[in-house]
Amino acid sequence: MRPAGQLDVRRHNSALLLAAVTANPGCSRAGLAAMTGLAKATVSSLVDHLVAGGLVAETGPVERTGRGRTGTGLALSATGPHGVGVAVGVDHVTACLVDPLGGVRARRVRSGDNRGRAPEQVLAVVTRVVRSLAGQGVPVGGVGVAVPGLVRGGVLLSAPNLDWSEVDIALDVGVPVTVANEANAAALAELRPDGPRDYVLVSGEVGVGAGIVRDGALLTGVHGFAGELGHLCVDPTGPRCGCGARGCLETYAGTAALPTRQAAANGDPEALSALESAGTRLGQALSGLVNLLDIPTIVLGGDHARLAPWLFGPLRAELARRVIGARWSPPTVVASTLGREAAALGVARAAVDHIRADPDSYLRGAGQAL
Amino acid sequence: MRPAGQLDVRRHNSALLLAAVTANPGCSRAGLAAMTGLAKATVSSLVDHLVAGGLVAETGPVERTGRGRTGTGLALSATGPHGVGVAVGVDHVTACLVDPLGGVRARRVRSGDNRGRAPEQVLAVVTRVVRSLAGQGVPVGGVGVAVPGLVRGGVLLSAPNLDWSEVDIALDVGVPVTVANEANAAALAELRPDGPRDYVLVSGEVGVGAGIVRDGALLTGVHGFAGELGHLCVDPTGPRCGCGARGCLETYAGTAALPTRQAAANGDPEALSALESAGTRLGQALSGLVNLLDIPTIVLGGDHARLAPWLFGPLRAELARRVIGARWSPPTVVASTLGREAAALGVARAAVDHIRADPDSYLRGAGQAL
DNA sequence: CAGTATTCGTTCAGTCGCTGAACTTAAATC
DNA sequence: GATTTAAGTTCAGCGACTGAACGAATACTG
Structure with a gap:
């Protein structure tokens, strides 16, 4: 204090x-x-x-x-400080510029496989994209970067899918840079003034992550590692996961275990069975989360949003069966409508949150850079 | 705001x-x-x-x-406002009076089976015990009641082990009364000025509950239902639990599944095997909790504290195997030393927290009742 | 033993931000 | 055009913190 x-x-x-x-x-x-x-x-x-x-x-x-x-x-003011958000994915760098109201004003997408590419190289792309968006003639109050991995402070400790570790995400732009986990960023994108302020976003992008939002704020955990839903164990005798353990949710409900939307829409029996299994396992894991945290709204994002129509049934059945508080307040499950842009959008908004939270300091600092 | x-x-x-x-x-x-x-x-x-x-x-x-x-x-001041805490258990009512420093100044225990007894009857006992402790000549700033069940506001919604539901815990004493779940209360008892401020207390008392403390504050969830660790699913094909679902942690690590300390100390093979299983399952469930919340300290309380020497091994092994952040900050597991008094102690301290948090309002109100 | 240095705690004028009331401005109604 | 109603501004006043000055208490020094 x-x-x-x-x-x-x-x-x-x-x-x-x-x-x-x-x-x-x-x-x-x-x-x-x-x-x-x-x-x-x-x-x-x-x-x-x-x-x-x-x-x-x-x-x-x-x-x-x-x-x-x-x-x-x-x-x-429409000419107030804007936020720039960049999401670094395995095969793309997606960025957007959001106005003070949270609306997207400009977009950039750079496709290309980042897997195994040198971090410096990719960060140079990120910096260029940020500069490009910042040159739109509007003031920029902050930049956010979303990465698929464990983040502590401004450092990406480990991103298995990019094959990066210990990368310091420091961009040479004149404004504060915030770094966030992709699932957490996507979760923040769901936070709207008139929407719920307590929910879990399940982000199915290669792995399975979760962003837990309580009273409008992200639960980050002590080191910022919170939300690793993908490695919740749903069957101790299950298949071995990339992390070394057995029966992680990711092996049932990760992108690798999911069919395409097309296959599901065609009624392919193998696809439907995989979705049934993924939905049930998701429900099992999320029941645990809801029982532990009493956060009664679940938002499916990423791949799970696209496949939501097939996941809802088994997922909700499992929640109804396993959530202890369901009798007094049954959990609700919805699908995100934000699509691929979610992470960049969320981190762009979060990048200017410090101004919203303390406009007086911002004004005193007179720090309208860029 | x-x-x-x-x-x-x-x-x-x-x-x-x-x-x-x-x-x-x-x-x-x-x-x-x-x-x-x-x-x-x-x-x-x-x-x-x-x-x-x-x-x-x-x-x-x-x-x-x-x-x-x-x-x-x-x-x-040693003559400042004291807190009174009462824990209602299935076979006892335990109470204590704590001084402003958090030390226990007086105790009361009323043994007797509360299972199925009328709530009014038990609450009358609680009121008498509170009055008795309040009559010690020191000012009382608040009363706390810990109950084994789901609590919302001041109402005990459901306590399966007492066979109570929808009981309004309103005591006729002249000071604020706070009602808390037993596991949450026990968790607060572990919160000491010089100790960790982020941990999970696992409370093995009939069921398996958890109290999650983040930055010195309890995570209560939206409705106050948080911490229901006992019904985390650790094996979807496991035995049926009292809640109706299959494979809940409680069926492996609840009191009913645990041997006595004596049997364990004697090296009874059945007891040791039960403990091995309980430790592993606890580790599996707690790995999920740590992955989700990134809270790296686990305190075993209640029955699990008494059996901790046998649980530590398998529990730690499972955590090392499954916690994603373990490489950067391995979780630590310790046993509580508070014993049976934990819940009453925790809720007694919590009952006067409003004074600590805002002494000025307390002084202006001049509300030193009792 | 007197003098000096040092630290504790209090007093007091000064500043800053919020408040309520009075006042000015502006629009609708009679 | 007068009246009524509401928006926005001005201003004296109050409460809380601050920094400097002051008085009080103690230890060190010669």
Whole structure:
């Protein structure tokens, strides 16, 4: 804990107002005062700062019924700090630029097999793509990089699918760079202002990862390794997994064990049987997760989203059978609609979260680089 | 989020100082200023309030080497608010009174089979025990009740081992009552100022529960159901469990599946084989937990603590085999030394946590009841 | 033993941020 | 055009922290 002073009060209230503006675009200063409980004078003072710093913009007079002076509409500034997100996959580098509202403003995709390629080489591509997106004429407040492996601090400790280890993801761009695991990044992409704030995203991309979101924040674990769902044991006598152990979920529900969507749609019996098995095993593993964490919403992403229609049945059956709290609040299972862009999108939004969380410091720092 | 004002600053800094005093008993005001970063004037003002409110006491001049005026030692007041904790078990009601430092000052145990007994009857016993402990002449700041079942809010939704359901744990005592799951309560008892702040307590009492502590706080889940380790599936073709599913950890590592300590010490082959199996299955389930949450310390409690010498081997072997992050930070497994009192102790300490977390509000409320 | 150096704790003016009330501005209604 | 209602601004006041100055207490020094 740090000592607190009046500056912290201002920080807190600035963030509070920015969040209120985000949630209620077009509202007036008076409306904000009513919503937040702050005095009108305080709102005026803080909003003026946010407007001066380019985070909030006045959108013109607000529509009202009845008499009285019309308020000035406020909304997130479209020219505020944008986020750049880059996802490094085994066969692609996908990037996007998101505006302050979280919408995608530009995209870049560089195809090519990164497996075994030198990290420096790939990071040079990443840097070029970031620079290209940052040159769009909008301010960039942060850059995020999603990688398929174990991340600690800004270092990718191990990425079996890329055959990388101990790679320091340090880009030479003038803004903060955040590094995240791919599943965690994809999980953050599902976090929407009006959506659930507690869920697990299951990300089927080569391995099986999970991003666990509790009250809008990622559960990262002590070292940042959390979410390794793929190596939950679902059958101690099962087949040997790449990790050395037996019966990991990945051997049943990883990409290698899944059929194509085409084969499933054709009703291929082998495909359907594989999906039945994958769904059941996923359900078994996720029941364990739900029993442990009491997080009642499951979002299927990646390959599992594409195959969701065939996975839902066995998955839900297994959840109903095994989740202890199901009687009081049955878990819900849905499929992500974000597609391949999820990881880049999530990490792009996360890259500017520090500004959302503490706009006052950002404004004081005046650190609009790039 | 709420709007913040100067009051919140004071709240925060009061809590900061109380925490510093707790961690450094006997320190002076000047020392606190150096530790916390607050100005001496602020420390004086806040400490005076804490002393006036009975939370902190001056312990006399502090020993110092070198010249200069000697400071006045400060420490948690031994006459500050105490906590009362009661654990309701299947065959006992165990209670204790803890002082502000967390030490046990008095105990009560009422033996007797609560299984199937009317909840009102048992709660009457609980109330009597609480009143008895509260009548010790020390102020009581909160009461906690630990129960073996699913808890939401102050309601025990379901306790299969007691055959209770939907019981509102509302005691007529003049202080706040907190209700917690037994495993969670036992987990909180392991939380010590100088100990780890991230761990999982596995509580083997009839069922198998877990209390997950992350950064000193319990992970309760969305509804408060988190920690149901006992029904993690460790073998989909295993024996049927009381919950209806197959292969739950509880059927391998629950009390019913464990031998007595005596049998194990005697080297009984059947007992040893049961322990080998229980240890392996525990390791399998806990590997999943560690992979999911990246919480690298496991504390065995209850029956598992008593049988720990026989469980450690297979448990650690399984963890080494299955935990993905083990290469960078191998999990550690230890046994709890708290014994049967753990749940009552943990919930007693938790019952006064609201005062620790916000002493200023407590003092303003002047709510020293009982 | 007196003087000095050093540290503890308090006092006080100063600053900063929030507040409530008064005031100004602006739009709708009569 | 007057009136009513609401938005936004101005301003004195308050509470909390700060830094410097001060008084108090102790140990060292000659």
